[in-house]
Amino acid sequence: MSLLLQLAALFAKLSLLAVGGAGATVPEMAREAVHVHHWLTPAQFAQLYAISNSAPGPNVLIATILGAHVAGVAGGIVATLAMILPSCALAVLVNRQLERHAGARWRRVLQAALLPITAGLLMAAALVLARQADTGWLTLAITLACAAASYQTKLHPLLLLGGGAALGLLLF
């Protein structure tokens, strides 16, 4: 039971800090799950993230798969609810207020202020994952190739993920 509470507390906290989406909380998620709670190894974290990324659905599913890995189906449900409910409640409340003050200056300032923070956090998230996933030159090459492809082209993400998995299967 205390495990479920720990999951709920962690993801509820991350929920309200996830500026620009769940991806921004990946560094913190990895820090807590791997280094504070020792629920899983860095490599496992990178693999679970990758699985949640290749499955259909929004990217909050990283919470579901981590919760399920740590504490089974109940863990998956608790982690997901904790990850979405606080931010959704906030969104509903704020939206009610905003319907009264559309286009206010503070909204544009807030949005502009959050953008560089999101960019920094996402960059950190990518580097945390790369550090966990890239155990040799081959995995590093896959990461760099996918980064370049997803930055430059409009290839479907699934194609890149599938390609990475196939290369891993064939070359290791």
Added chain:
Amino acid sequence: MGFFQAGILGFGGVLPMARRMVVDDRRWMSQTEFNELFAVCQSLPGANITNFAAVLGMRHRGVTGAAAALAGLLGAPMAIIMALSGLYARYGTLAPVHHALAGLAAAAAGLLLGTAGRIAAPVCKSLSNVAVAVLVLAMALLLHLSLPLTMLLALPLSLFLSGRAMP
């Protein structure tokens, strides 16, 4: 609102599917309304699309609508992902699976790196934005500061800078 289920099994990007269903197919709102609501959800914490579903559901049917929209959005993907988690626990250490997963994880990290690059590109237009982004990156990656502390330090600074830049 239970209709949310069918339309929304999008891979990776749920947003394009959601947009098509909400605006084109079911005509719950116009494209402009959609953009405005989505912009609000983007500037708030949390996954944009779940925030969006909750607000839309709430608008139409109150709390039950919000619950139905979220359940529709997340039900099937959650079941799939938990099944995958079970398979991972059972077969994740088998050699071929392990190798494919190593490649998959490397690709996923690269994918996020590319996305981060795309998001960072407009940030590079202003020097103070670059400074904030690099500062946040360093706090998270090198100093291992917790996310609440990072936000506490970075948000006031960023608010100050963007408040000054915007007349």
